[in-house]
Amino acid sequence: xxxxxxxxxxxxxxxxxxxxxxxxxxxPICLLILREPRQTKCGHRFCRDCILRALRDSSARxxxxxxxxxxxxxxxxxFAKREILNFDIRCPNNxxxxxxxxxxxxxxxxxxxxxxxxxxxPNKCASIVPRRDMADHVENHCDLRAISCANCCANxxxxxMLDHMNVCPKAH
Amino acid sequence: xxxxxxxxxxxxxxxxxxxxxxxxxxxPICLLILREPRQTKCGHRFCRDCILRALRDSSARxxxxxxxxxxxxxxxxxFAKREILNFDIRCPNNxxxxxxxxxxxxxxxxxxxxxxxxxxxPNKCASIVPRRDMADHVENHCDLRAISCANCCANxxxxxMLDHMNVCPKAH
Ligand SMILES: [Zn+2]
Ligand SMILES: [Zn+2]
Ligand SMILES: [Zn+2]
Ligand SMILES: [Zn+2]
Ligand SMILES: [Zn+2]
Ligand SMILES: [Zn+2]
Ligand SMILES: [Zn+2]
Ligand SMILES: [Zn+2]
Ligand SMILES: [Zn+2]
Ligand SMILES: [Zn+2]
Numbered sequence: 001x002x003x004x005x006x007x008x009x010x011x012x013x014x015x016x017x018x019x020x021x022x023x024x025x026x027x028p029i030c031l032l033i034l035r036e037p038r039q040t041k042c043g044h045r046f047c048r049d050c051i052l053r054a055l056r057d058s059s060a061r062x063x064x065x066x067x068x069x070x071x072x073x074x075x076x077x078x079f080a081k082r083e084i085l086n087f088d089i090r091c092p093n094n095x096x097x098x099x100x101x102x103x104x105x106x107x108x109x110x111x112x113x114x115x116x117x118x119x120x121x122p123n124k125c126a127s128i129v130p131r132r133d134m135a136d137h138v139e140n141h142c143d144l145r146a147i148s149c150a151n152c153c154a155n156x157x158x159x160x161m162l163d164h165m166n167v168c169p170k171a172h
Numbered sequence: 173x174x175x176x177x178x179x180x181x182x183x184x185x186x187x188x189x190x191x192x193x194x195x196x197x198x199x200p201i202c203l204l205i206l207r208e209p210r211q212t213k214c215g216h217r218f219c220r221d222c223i224l225r226a227l228r229d230s231s232a233r234x235x236x237x238x239x240x241x242x243x244x245x246x247x248x249x250x251f252a253k254r255e256i257l258n259f260d261i262r263c264p265n266n267x268x269x270x271x272x273x274x275x276x277x278x279x280x281x282x283x284x285x286x287x288x289x290x291x292x293x294p295n296k297c298a299s300i301v302p303r304r305d306m307a308d309h310v311e312n313h314c315d316l317r318a319i320s321c322a323n324c325c326a327n328x329x330x331x332x333m334l335d336h337m338n339v340c341p342k343a344h
Contacts, residue, residue: 024255039211043250075247078215083196 009049010035015089018101025084028064029054034084039077042067048076093117096130181221182207187261190273197256200236201226206256211249214239220248265289268302 012032027034029050036048044064046054054063055071062069085105091098092107093116102110111117115132122134123144129137138145143159151170165171184204199206201222208220216236218226226235227243234241257277263270264279265288274282283289287304294306295316301309310317315331323342337343 024251039247039249039251041248041250043248043254045251075211076213076215077211077249077251078213079196079211079217079249079252082215 009053010047011050012047013084013089013104015092015104015107016094017104018088018090021084021087025080025087033087034077034080037077037080037084038074039080040067040069041073042069045077045080048074091116181225182219183222184219185256185261185276187264187276187279188266189276190260190262193256193259197252197259205259206249206252209249209252209256210246211252212239212241213245214241217249217252220246263288 011030012027012035014032017033021033025033027037027047027050028044029046032047034045034047037045038048038051039045040051040062042062042065044062046063051063051074052071055069060068060070086103088101089104089107091100091102091110091114093111093114094100096116098114098116100110100114113131116130118128119131119134121127121129121137121142121144123138123142125142125144127137127142143157145158146155147158147161148154149156149161149164149168149170151168154164154168156164183202184199184207186204189205193205197205199209199219199222200216201218204219206217206219209217210220210223211217212223212234214234214237216234218235223235223246224243227241232240232242258275260273261276261279263272263274263282263286265286266272268288270286270288272282272286285303287302289303290300291303291306293299293301293309293314293316295310295314297314297316299309299314315329317330318327319330319333320327321333321336321340321342323340326336326340328336
């Protein structure tokens with residue numbers, strides 16, 4: 001589900017909303033901003049996963065007013081969902097320096113290009129580097145970057161260069 | 173339905189809301205404040221009667237985004253309904269001098285005691301009088317009020333007094 005598909009149930013959004021939404025957008029169970037809001041016949045709203053868990057774990061009742069409630073009575077409150085996806089948030093990489101403020105619904109897109117987003121090295125060297133530092137990493141630091149041997153000009157992975165020294169035809 | 177059960181379909185509320193609600197509480201069909209809000213799967217809200225009429229008269233589509241829509245897909249948005257019933261309005265008898273500002277949900281109660289509300293005369297004289305003037309009407313103006321004959325002290329309806337004069341035992 002959104003934005004990262006964690007397996008365990010997803011509570012509400014914890015992003016830094018700017019400005020903070022009114023209390024009516026908070027889930028009474030997790031107290032966070034509604035993620036995939038579901039509404040009941042008795043007119044209460046919860047995150048989908050929060051109310052599904054509550055119905056399974058505790059009782060088939062609305063946590064707010066104890067009205068009888070089953071999963072079938074829930075319906076997606078897409079009006080509220082659209083509003084929430086339009087609320088502005090600070091990019092979660094704000095702590096690493098990303099100043100971007102954008103609608104929640106655009107976060108996924110932004111994370112695909114956020115300069116501060118941690119990204120795996122394309123050489124698959126297992127390093128995870130902020131996107132803006134990737135070029136430098138691949139160029140100068142990546143173990144799997146190819147460098148040419150000073151002696152024989154062969155292209156050798158940085159991490160293999162020491163071994164290559166032992167076998168380099170031009171080294172001795 | 174509410175507050176007065178007119179037979180024809182009921183559009184949204186036209187009261188003088190104080191302050192005026194945000195546009196998100198307006199019905200896209202009647203442009204008034206949602207009465208008995210119904211929400212669609214595509215996340216749009218309408219007054220119950222407005223969307224039911226639209227589905228019957230025109231097409232089985234959402235008036236906002238043309239998504240396929242049938243009556244069965246609609247669900248009551250009681251969260252929004254509760255919010256709207258909590259919005260303050262000026263008493264509709266404001267034009268006659270009632271200064272009261274109260275939650276929409278309390279209107280019915282207030283109209284039962286609003287001093288400016290037009291009320292039928294309890295003597296059923298067919299007069300309709302602002303409640304605050306009723307005592308005076310019943311006392312001094314109502315055709316069917318009982319007054320005692322100056323001569324014989326009999327209790328006679330005001331409207332019958334002239335006739336009584338002809339028959340009053342003490343009049344001649
Ligand atoms: Zn929640
Ligand atoms: Zn409830
Ligand atoms: Zn960012
Ligand atoms: Zn690397
Ligand atoms: Zn070499
Ligand atoms: Zn309407
Ligand atoms: Zn729609
Ligand atoms: Zn009034
Ligand atoms: Zn009367
Ligand atoms: Zn008399």
